[in-house]
Amino acid sequence: MELLTVLLATDVTGYGIAALAAGVAALGAGVGIGQIGNGAMQAMARQPEAINDLRANMILMAALVEGAAFFAMVIGLLVIFTI
Amino acid sequence: MLHRLVVSFFLFIATLYSFPALAGSPIEETGEEKKFQPGDMIMHHILDAHDWHILDWKGHAVSIPLPIILFHEGAGLKVFMSSKFNHGHSAYMGYKLDHGNIVAINDDGSKNELETKKIWDFSITKNVFSLFLSISILLIVFIGISNKYKKYKNQAPSGAQSLLEPIVIFVRDDIAKSAIGEKDYQKYLPFLLTVFFFIFLNNLLGLVPFFPGGANLTGNIAVPMVMAAMVFIITTLSGKKYYWQHIFAMPGVPKPVLLILTPIEIFGVFLKPLVLMIRLFANITAGHIIILSFFSMIFIFGEMHPLAGYGVSVFSGLFVLFMMVLELLVAFLQAYVFTLLAAMYFGMAVEEH
Numbered sequence: 001m002e003l004l005t006v007l008l009a010t011d012v013t014g015y016g017i018a019a020l021a022a023g024v025a026a027l028g029a030g031v032g033i034g035q036i037g038n039g040a041m042q043a044m045a046r047q048p049e050a051i052n053d054l055r056a057n058m059i060l061m062a063a064l065v066e067g068a069a070f071f072a073m074v075i076g077l078l079v080i081f082t083i
Numbered sequence: 084m085l086h087r088l089v090v091s092f093f094l095f096i097a098t099l100y101s102f103p104a105l106a107g108s109p110i111e112e113t114g115e116e117k118k119f120q121p122g123d124m125i126m127h128h129i130l131d132a133h134d135w136h137i138l139d140w141k142g143h144a145v146s147i148p149l150p151i152i153l154f155h156e157g158a159g160l161k162v163f164m165s166s167k168f169n170h171g172h173s174a175y176m177g178y179k180l181d182h183g184n185i186v187a188i189n190d191d192g193s194k195n196e197l198e199t200k201k202i203w204d205f206s207i208t209k210n211v212f213s214l215f216l217s218i219s220i221l222l223i224v225f226i227g228i229s230n231k232y233k234k235y236k237n238q239a240p241s242g243a244q245s246l247l248e249p250i251v252i253f254v255r256d257d258i259a260k261s262a263i264g265e266k267d268y269q270k271y272l273p274f275l276l277t278v279f280f281f282i283f284l285n286n287l288l289g290l291v292p293f294f295p296g297g298a299n300l301t302g303n304i305a306v307p308m309v310m311a312a313m314v315f316i317i318t319t320l321s322g323k324k325y326y327w328q329h330i331f332a333m334p335g336v337p338k339p340v341l342l343i344l345t346p347i348e349i350f351g352v353f354l355k356p357l358v359l360m361i362r363l364f365a366n367i368t369a370g371h372i373i374i375l376s377f378f379s380m381i382f383i384f385g386e387m388h389p390l391a392g393y394g395v396s397v398f399s400g401l402f403v404l405f406m407m408v409l410e411l412l413v414a415f416l417q418a419y420v421f422t423l424l425a426a427m428y429f430g431m432a433v434e435e436h
Contacts, residue, residue, distance in 0.1 A: 059416065060416075063366075063417070063419075064420065067366070071361060073369060074361060074364075074365050
């Protein structure tokens with residue numbers, strides 16, 4: 001509760017909430033890419049011959065998941081620069 | 084011995100990227116109490132500008148002036164160098180720089196809203212100059228290579244050919260052929276290759292800290308917007324009956340579900356290129372902002388105490404080195420993801436059952 005009051009009190013235009021949104025975006029990206037890494041590590045352990053294919057696909061998936069996290073970051077930027 | 088020398092030379096070059104950019108903090112030089120504003124410094128490096136700012140020397144800004152080309156409705160074409168604006172301190176010919184934008188002013192110096200709306204700004208700004216530079220590099224390199232291929236047919240590749248041929252084959256086989264299929268990929272290959280190398284080169288140039296580089300072109304939302312628009316146009320124009328049927332009336336789906344599904348699919352047709360644009364823009368801009376923030380930490384701590392600044396600069400330098408290497412990977416990866424997704428959209432458009 002106090003965290004929310006502090007965030008709302010720091011700046012009239014709600015920059016604190018925008019910062020919180022960016023933080024949650026990082027959280028989402030971390031969880032998503034962690035899951036991808038988890039699956040990739042297990043697959044690599046089961047089948048070491050496929051490591052090269054798995055690595056390429058893992059990096060590709062990570063880029064796509066990061067794209068989703070960046071939407072929240074862009075919303076944060078929009079809040080700061082247009083409101 | 085030579086191998087070790089070469090490797091250590093390249094590692095040394097890599098560490099040079101971590102030296103702080105000369106973003107001059109004007110605290111002690113000018114004598115005024117101007118606190119370091121990290122937000123302003125970061126925005127200055129991210130955004131477009133009418134002159135190319137190199138460094139601040141003793142409080143005075145050193146920059147390369149670029150041409151300003153304005154079309155003022157009713158007053159005609161105006162062309163002059165941006166040095167006339169004296170880094171935003173003076174007005175010229177009824178125009179003034181207001182936070183980087185060109186505005187028309189009244190005789191007393193205030194902004195003339197009505198006239199400002201009539202100005203069309205076609206200036207060669209920092210981003211436009213960088214765009215021309217990267218286009219020239221691409222044209223020179225690739226036309227040179229293709230001439231070499233034509234001249235020395237059926238010979239082993241050498242020089243720039245051996246650097247770029249594996250990448251071109253990678254785009255052709257792993258992206259175009261696998262996504263579009265053997266039959267039609269040749270039609271789309273020029274566009275995919277152009278997009279891939281254009282994005283890759285601009286991302287890399289944006290990371291270089293000194294003059295011809297560092298212009299953050301792919302971080303300017305207009306450039307990814309245009310490329311995404313081209314992907315949208317090509318997908319729409321090459322859509323076959325199978326493609327449109329799957330969007331408007333997906334076969335094998337009961338009518339009530341179709342009521343929900345068709346608007347979603349139509350929305351998706353516009354959303355997919357939009358997402359391409361935002362993904363590229365946000366990735367590159369976010370990378371630049373992170374690197375600049377690490378540099379800002381040096382100046383923020385330096386304001387508290389010079390020794391704190393020196394101490395932080397070591398760790399900041401190491402973080403920046405790590406982020407720069409990551410950004411190299413991101414530069415390639417974003418080009419690859421953009422091209423791959425564009426190829427997949429083309430593949431879905433020309434797919435036949």
